[in-house]
Amino acid sequence: xxxxxxxxxxxxxxxxxxxxxxxxxxxxxxxxxxxxxxxxxxxxxxxxxxxxxxxxxxxxxxxxxxxxxxxxxxxxxxxxxxxxxxxxxxxxxxxxxxxxxxxxxxxxxxxxxxxxxxxxxxxxxxxxxxxxxxxxxxxxxxxxxxxxxxxxxxxxxxxxxxxxxxxxxxxxxxxxxxxxxxxxxxxx
Numbered sequence: 197x198x199x200x201x202x203x204x205x206x207x208x209x210x211x212x213x214x215x216x217x218x219x220x221x222x223x224x225x226x227x228x229x230x231x232x233x234x235x236x237x238x239x240x241x242x243x244x245x246x247x248x249x250x251x252x253x254x255x256x257x258x259x260x261x262x263x264x265x266x267x268x269x270x271x272x273x274x275x276x277x278x279x280x281x282x283x284x285x286x287x288x289x290x291x292x293x294x295x296x297x298x299x300x301x302x303x304x305x306x307x308x309x310x311x312x313x314x315x316x317x318x319x320x321x322x323x324x325x326x327x328x329x330x331x332x333x334x335x336x337x338x339x340x341x342x343x344x345x346x347x348x349x350x351x352x353x354x355x356x357x358x359x360x361x362x363x364x365x366x367x368x369x370x371x372x373x374x375x376x377x378x379x380x381x382x383x384x
Contacts, residue, residue, distance in 0.1 A: 199225055203234055233271040288336045302330040305338040319349035340371050
């Protein structure tokens with residue numbers, strides 16, 4: 197009974213964005229029951245928060261829905277999604293690592309974001325560097341942020357080129373389709 201109460205509270209803490217309390221609860225259950233699937237998933241999602249808070253919250257929301265619908269072993273279904281996301285990220289990083297030697301000059305996306313702040317906006321910063329250097333993006337979320345900023349700044353032709361290449365790597369990625377839909381709807 198105590199384990200169920202602690203898991204319930206950890207889940208509530210997660211939903212209220214009290215992540216440290218949530219993690220503490222999940223870890224307490226794991227110490228008492230190292231095989232507890234719900235506690236393992238909760239701890240993994242708490243860890244995922246540091247990489248992608250939106251994704252972790254969406255996965256937890258989906259987990260709750262699966263539980264409410266009575267899906268057998270909803271934890272395993274969420275873990276499969278997490279493994280798939282990890283594989284996509286690894287593939288993206290592998291491709292980027294292959295391309296880095298080809299980039300003779302380039303700046304990291306983190307450095308580019310500093311230039312954006314210095315120049316007062318993405319468009320100005322991108323125009324300043326686009327012919328002299330390349331922006332090296334090694335994280336999938338940074339790539340999506342970059343694409344979003346290109347769209348907002350009106351670099352539509354360039355976006356189509358990036359999306360064409362990215363769709364070969366991630367043919368089923370919903371975020372790529374969302375960008376294409378934005379471009380086609382004219383709501384860039």
